[in-house]
Structures are given as C-alpha cells and as structure tokens.
Amino acid sequence: MSAAPIAGYSESEGGLAEEKDLRETGKHGETVYRHSTGTRLWHWTTVATFVIMLMSGLMIFNAHPRLYWGQYGANPDYAWLEIGNEDARGYLRVGNVDVTTTGVLGVWTSRDGELQAQAFPWWATIPSTYSLARARLWHLTFAWVLAVGMFVYLVGSALGPHRRDLLPVNRELSPGHVWQDIKNHARLRFPKGEAAARYNILQKLTYLAVLLVLFPGIILTGFTMSPNLNAKLPILLDLFGGRQSARSLHFIFAFGLVGFVAIHLIMVVLAGPINEIRSMVTGWFRLPKEDRS
Amino acid sequence: MSRLITRRRLITGLGYTTIAGAFGGLAVSSDFRDLVLKGGETLAYNTHRLVGRDALVREYSEAEMSPDFRTNGNTSGSTDEWKAAQASGFADWKLKVSGLVAQPGQFGLEALKSMPSRTQITRHDCVEGWSAIGKWTGVPLSALLDRVRPNPNAKYVVFRCADRFGLSLYYESIDMVDAYHPQTILAYGMNDQDLPVGHGAPIRLRVERQLGYKNAKYIMEIELVESLAGIGGGKGGFWEDRGYEWYAGI
Numbered sequence: 008m009s010a011a012p013i014a015g016y017s018e019s020e021g022g023l024a025e026e027k028d029l030r031e032t033g034k035h036g037e038t039v040y041r042h043s044t045g046t047r048l049w050h051w052t053t054v055a056t057f058v059i060m061l062m063s064g065l066m067i068f069n070a071h072p073r074l075y076w077g078q079y080g081a082n083p084d085y086a087w088l089e090i091g092n093e094d095a096r097g098y099l100r101v102g103n104v105d106v107t108t109t110g111v112l113g114v115w116t117s118r119d120g121e122l123q124a125q126a127f128p129w130w131a132t133i134p135s136t137y138s139l140a141r142a143r144l145w146h147l148t149f150a151w152v153l154a155v156g157m158f159v160y161l162v163g164s165a166l167g168p169h170r171r172d173l174l175p176v177n178r179e180l181s182p183g184h185v186w187q188d189i190k191n192h193a194r195l196r197f198p199k200g201e202a203a204a205r206y207n208i209l210q211k212l213t214y215l216a217v218l219l220v221l222f223p224g225i226i227l228t229g230f231t232m233s234p235n236l237n238a239k240l241p242i243l244l245d246l247f248g249g250r251q252s253a254r255s256l257h258f259i260f261a262f263g264l265v266g267f268v269a270i271h272l273i274m275v276v277l278a279g280p281i282n283e284i285r286s287m288v289t290g291w292f293r294l295p296k297e298d299r300s
Numbered sequence: 301m302s303r304l305i306t307r308r309r310l311i312t313g314l315g316y317t318t319i320a321g322a323f324g325g326l327a328v329s330s331d332f333r334d335l336v337l338k339g340g341e342t343l344a345y346n347t348h349r350l351v352g353r354d355a356l357v358r359e360y361s362e363a364e365m366s367p368d369f370r371t372n373g374n375t376s377g378s379t380d381e382w383k384a385a386q387a388s389g390f391a392d393w394k395l396k397v398s399g400l401v402a403q404p405g406q407f408g409l410e411a412l413k414s415m416p417s418r419t420q421i422t423r424h425d426c427v428e429g430w431s432a433i434g435k436w437t438g439v440p441l442s443a444l445l446d447r448v449r450p451n452p453n454a455k456y457v458v459f460r461c462a463d464r465f466g467l468s469l470y471y472e473s474i475d476m477v478d479a480y481h482p483q484t485i486l487a488y489g490m491n492d493q494d495l496p497v498g499h500g501a502p503i504r505l506r507v508e509r510q511l512g513y514k515n516a517k518y519i520m521e522i523e524l525v526e527s528l529a530g531i532g533g534g535k536g537g538f539w540e541d542r543g544y545e546w547y548a549g550i
Contacts, residue, residue: 044308048315055323071429078360079423081430083368139427140543141337147550148340234425235344235509235549239352250423250431290312 039204041292046169049160050287052152057264059149062133064261065126066142072126074258078249087255090126097124154226161218172206173215179208197278199297213267221263228257345547349477356483357508360421366432369491371498372424374463374470377518382462390502395486399458399523402449409488409502415439415447418485426512427539427548436506437489442480444522450476454524458531459505462518465538472516473528473536473546474507483508486519511548513539 042050073086080086089100090112097113099106110116115128118135129135133145164170178184188208191197198207206214230236231243231253247253275283279295286292325332377386385393394406419437441457457479461470478484486503488495495501500517507514514537528534533541540546 044312044315047312048319051316052319055319067429071426073430075430078364079366079431079433081366081368081370081426081432083370084366138543140539143427143545144337144340144543146340147344147545148337151340151343232425233550234357234423234511235348237423238355238357238509239348241358244358250425254429 036294036296038291038293039201040290041204041286042290043169044290045160045163047287047290049156052156056149056152056156057268059133059145060153061261061265062131063142063145063149066132066134066137067139067146068258069126069132069137070139074255075251076248076255077251078244080251080254088258092124095122150226150229153222157218157222157226164218173211173218175208175211179211184208195277197295199295201294203278203295204292213270217264217267221260221267225257225260225264228253228260232257340550341545341547344550348547348549353477354481355509357422360423360433362421362435364433365421365491366434369424369432369434369499370430372426372512372515373517374465375498377462377497377501378464379462379469379520382518382520386497386501393502395503395519396521397444397448397523398521399525400451400454401524402451403447405448407444412439412444412486412488412503416443418482419489420483420485420506420508422483422506422508424512424515427544435491436485436487437492438485438487438503438506440482441484441486441505442482444486445479448524450524453526455526456524456528456536458523458525458528458536459516459519460521460523461516462520463500468532468538470516470518470538471532472505472514472538473525473531474505474510474514478507478509481507481509509549513537513544514548 068090072090073080073082074088075081075084075086087102090108091098091100092113095109095114096107097109097111097115099108099112111128112126114122114124117123117129123129125137132142134141164173185208191207192209197203198205227243228247230240231247232250237244237250243253244250247256282293282295322336326336377383382393390409392408394408395412396404396406398404416439417437418440419435421433421435423431423433425431445457454476456473456475458473459471461472463470474484483506485506487500487506488503490496490499495504500519503519504517505515505519525531528536528546532538535541536546537544
C-alpha cells in the first residue's frame with residue numbers, strides 16, 4: 008500500500024493528528040475523515056448552483072433553439088443543431104439527422120395540459136413558463152456563485168493538500184494500471200478497505216477533466232458570449248472561434264457536465280449511497296470491508 | 301484537539317446553515333428571490349465599469365460580414381410623425397436633443413452627416429442568442445453631445461423612438477460611459493447604404509458593448525436626464541420595464 012493521503016485530510020494540526028491516527032488504524036469497517044469542510048461546502052453549493060444554471064440555461068436556449076459555428080449566426084444562417092417543430096411534430100435536428108421528439112423537445116404539453124411549441128419542456132427549465140428575462144436573471148446571478156466557487160476551490164486545491172488527492176502519480180498512469188481500473192469498473196468491483204478512501208485513476212482523470220476542462224470551458228465560453236467582455240478579452244473570441252462557436256461549446260460543455268453528473272450518481276449508488284452521501288455531508292467515510300473470498 | 305474539532309464543526313455548521321438558508325429562501329420567498337436575482341446585473345455593471353471601462357469591441361473585415369443581417373425588434377416606425385417623415389424620405393425629419401444640456405437643439409439628417417463620421421463593422425448580439433455582423437456608418441454620439449454640452453448632473457442618455465410594441469413607444473437609455481465610448485454611434489448608414497427602414501431608419505443607436513435591445517431604432521428624440529425614474533415604467537427602457545436587465549453587457 009502506498010502512503011497516498013486520504014482525500015481532503017488536512018485541516019488544523021489537531022485534526023491532522025487525529026485523522027492520521029484514524030488512517031493508520033483505518034482498516035475495514037473503520038471510519039476515516041475523507042472530505043474537508045471546504046470541499047463539502049463547495050460540493051453542495053455547486054450542486055444547487057449547477058441545477059439552477061442548467062435549467063435557466065435551457066430556458067435561455069428556448070429563446071433561440073439553434074446553434075451555429077463561427078463569429079455570427081442567426082435565422083438566415085445554417086444551424087448545425089436545431090430543436091423545432093412543424094405542425095404538431097417536435098424534432099431535434101443535428102446536421103442532417105432529424106429525430107422526432109414530440110412530447111419532450113420542440114412540442115410538449117404544459118402542466119395545464121396545453122400544447123407548447125418550445126424547445127425544452129417546462130419540467131427542465133427555470134422558470135417553468137417561458138421567460139427569457141427571468142431565466143437570464145437566474146443564470147447571470149448564479150454564474151457568479153459558480154465561477155467564484157470554482158475559482159476558490161481550484162486555487163485552494165492547487166495550493167493545498169487536496170492537489171495530491173486529485174493528481175495521478177506516475178504508477179497510476181501506466182497503461183496496465185489504467186486498464187486494470189477499467190476492468191474493475193466494468194465488473195463493478197470497487198476498492199475495499201483503505202483503498203476505497205482514495206480516488207482511483209479513472210476517478211482522478213474524470214474529476215480533472217471536469218475541474219480543468221468542462222467547468223473552466225463553460226465559464227470562459229459564457230464570458231465569450233458577453234459583448235462587453237469581448238471588448239475586454241478579445242482573445243476569447245480567437246480561443247473559441249467566435250461568439251456563436253462559444254455558444255455551441257457552452258451547450259456541449261453543459262451536456263458534458265450532465266453526463267458527468269449522471270455517471271457520478273450511478274457510481275454513488277453502486278458504491279453504497281448512504282456511506283458516500285454521508286461522507287460528503289459529514290466528511291466521514293466508512294471503509295468497505297475487504298472481500299477475502 | 302477537541303477544541304479544534306469543535307471549531308471545525310462550527311464552521312461546517314455555519315456553512316451548511318448558510319447554504320440551506322440561501323437556497324431555501326430562494327425556494328420559498330419571492331421577495332428574497334427578487335433581491336438575490338438583482339445581484340448579477342449589479343455585479344456585472346460594476347465590474348465592467350471598474351476594469352477595462354473604455355475597451356473597444358472587435359471590428360471585423362468585410363469578408364466576415366453576415367450575408368443576410370436579419371432585423372431585430374420592430375421593423376417599422378409607427379407614429380404619425382415618423383410616417384410623415386418617411387414619406388418625405390426623412391428630408392424634414394429632425395432629431396430633438398433636450399434635457400440636461402446647455403444647448404438643446406434639433407438636427408436634420410444632413411446636419412448629422414456633416415458632423416464627424418465613423419464606420420465600423422461590428423457584431424450585433426441579440427438577447428435571444430443570435431449574432432449578425434454588419435457595417436454601420438454614423439455620427440459618434442460623443443460628437444453630438446459635444447454640440448449640446450451636457451450639464452454635469454446628466455447621468456443617462458435616453459432615446460425616444462417611433463416604433464411601438466402594442467401601445468408602448470420604444471425607448472432606451474445608456475450611461476455616460478457608453479454614451480462617450482468611441483464606438484457608440486448614431487447610425488444613418490448600414491452596409492454602405494442609407495439605414496433601411498427595417499433596421500431603424502433614419503437613425504438607430506449602435507452601442508456595441510451591449511445586447512441588441514439597447515440599440516434603439518427609429519430614434520426621434522434624445523434626452524439627457526439625471527434619473528430614469530418617471531420615464532416609461534421607470535426602469536430605463538421598454539424591455540427593462542418588462543423584466544430585462546438595464547445593463548445588457550452580458
């Protein structure tokens with residue numbers, strides 16, 4: 008067993024000493040301090056904020072449910088993605104592929120039983136009835152919570168001991184190790200004992216992709232859509248290939264994050280939801296008993 | 301050690317209480333919600349004015365222009381005064397400039413065209429999400445303001461327009477920073493032609509660091525004011541009175 012630290016374990020000196028004891032004695036069935044206060048508060052703030060950002064973002068998308076590549080893009084221009092309706096048929100078109108989505112996208116029934124011709128349905132948006140103005144207030148207020156939270160968490164993680172929880176060590180990056188971890192995941196064989204308290208390599212790579220690509224990407228493409236920030240940071244237009252490209256990427260990153268959340272939730276359920284959720288609420292994680300059969 | 305653990309518990313408890321209070325409050329109290337949701341605009345406006353206040357937007361080349369620049373908002377003026385002016389090819393149209401200025405005045409199209417002019421190829425971003433790039437020619441608003449000489453207490457420039465949504469005449473307003481920004485122009489030309497009716501003839505505002513709805517069309521009168529209260533619904537613009545942000549730099 009390597010002596011990699013347990014995630015988030017390092018607060019005050021007092022806490023350190025206590026957690027060190029626990030780590031050393033933490034075999035199976037023992038509880039260990041796994042997530043720091045900062046990580047846990049950031050996690051739950053981001054959960055609530057992400058839901059608000061996603062659902063208000065879908066409402067904003069409803070105002071113009073077409074995506075383009077390049078600097079400009081409007082109704083006369085070619086949209087690579089479009090959610091629309093013709094007669095009573097709702098559809099999602101991506102390139103030349105047209106999928107009928109009546110009932111979910113393009114055409115759906117409101118809570119009051121009325122047929123609506125909007126892209127995303129009421130249950131997926133904030134607010135639940137059409138209001139671009141209101142959705143923008145939600146989105147552009149909570150964008151600050153998301154961005155400031157991300158910034159504090161990333162800087163704190165980069166400078167503090169949490170970095171060691173997230174960064175892979177060389178040994179873990181060997182193809183053999185990664186392949187073994189993929190096989191373990193495919194067989195739903197999760198680490199037991201002390202190893203369960205640390206992130207495995209697929210977890211580390213996933214979290215790094217989320218923290219260093221998807222979240223910064225979604226925030227910076229958001230910046231790129233602001234005409235004022237375009238003036239201050241014109242380099243963003245070059246980085247993402249124009250405002251409409253940034254808008255498309257913003258949407259793609261959002262669904263990348265939705266995909267991450269889906270997998271994250273599945274893994275929580277498979278790994279033991281009560282123990283996992285408790286560890287993110289209280290910080291304390293019970294090591295799963297080692298399977299010796 | 302136990303003292304430190306207690307302190308950590310206290311911080312954690314306070315943190316969770318804050319999160320639960322904030323999001324719970326948002327869920328149950330519409331007053332709290334309205335208060336919080338003002339935050340984004342306030343933060344954006346203040347930071348945008350604090351850092352890079354005078355930055356210029358990108359100007360594009362002719363090759364990068366939209367082949368077809370769709371219209372935004374209304375596509376025609378609708379007051380009798382505007383219709384009469386349009387019938388004469390805007391020959392007898394006059395822009396009124398009033399309010400907190402030393403020298404109020406009226407300016408015909410020829411007078412505006414004889415002032416310094418600026419041509420810029422810029423991107424128009426609609427609040428809905430689409431963008432179009434077009435070429436605008438007009439008089440910098442700063443040049444017109446230099447003529448009328450605003451009083452020191454003038455804080456906003458209000459644009460009163462001839463287009464209507466329902467019964468309400470369109471209007472808009474910007475602060476003095478945007479008013480004096482070099483790329484803020486009263487455009488009388490678009491894509492090397494007279495400004496078309498669909499795009500706001502005879503003049504429209506181009507305030508390039510804000511969204512489409514700030515770029516008032518069919519402008520009849522410009523008024524300098526100290527406060528936006530008492531004008532229209534009091535929020536500084538037609539869409540602002542209907543819930544949109546007054547500061548539309550994002």
